Amino acid sequence: MQSIFWLMLATLLMFLSMGWFALSLSAHQKQVNQSAMGHSQGRKPSNFKWVGLSALLLSGICCLQADHPSMAILVWLMLIACSAFSVAMILSFRPWWLKPLMSVFCMFENPANSDSDKG
Numbered sequence: 001m002q003s004i005f006w007l008m009l010a011t012l013l014m015f016l017s018m019g020w021f022a023l024s025l026s027a028h029q030k031q032v033n034q035s036a037m038g039h040s041q042g043r044k045p046s047n048f049k050w051v052g053l054s055a056l057l058l059s060g061i062c063c064l065q066a067d068h069p070s071m072a073i074l075v076w077l078m079l080i081a082c083s084a085f086s087v088a089m090i091l092s093f094r095p096w097w098l099k100p101l102m103s104v105f106c107m108f109e110n111p112a113n114s115d116s117d118k119g
Contacts, residue, residue, distance in 0.1 A: 003066040010062035011079060013055045018083040019101045020052035022091060031095045032102060051104075056080075 022028045024046075059079065063072040090097050 006062045006066035007075070010059045010066065010076070011083075013059035013062060014076075014079040014083040015086060016101065017052045017055035017059060018080075018087040019090075019098050020048045020055065022087050023098065023101060024048035024052065028091060028095075028098075029102070031091065032098045 023032065060072075060076050063076040063079070066072065067075065087098070
């Protein structure tokens with residue numbers, strides 16, 4: 001029962017990771033923003049890359065908690081492939097579904113820093 005929890009958490013973290021990696025590209029940020037709001041407002045791509053990398057590594061740790069290392073690596077690699085495919089299909093057909101991943105950074109963004117970036 002505990003391994004199911006770890007695998008579900010690994011799947012969620014991997015999907016979030018691939019979503020943040022996709023949003024680290026300005027073209028995908030524009031695609032998500034334009035479909036959701038009608039105009040584009042970009043965020044710093046490096047933020048998405050670091051958070052995506054953190055979620056990717058945490059997903060690997062969750063896989064290691066669920067199974068022995070040889071099986072965990074296999075599951076982790078399959079999660080990478082499935083999550084990347086899923087995010088690609090979402091970007092193709094329903095890009096506004098990734099809007100909540102961008103809004104995570106709005107909660108932690110310092111208003112003073114965002115004003116200085118515009119100027």
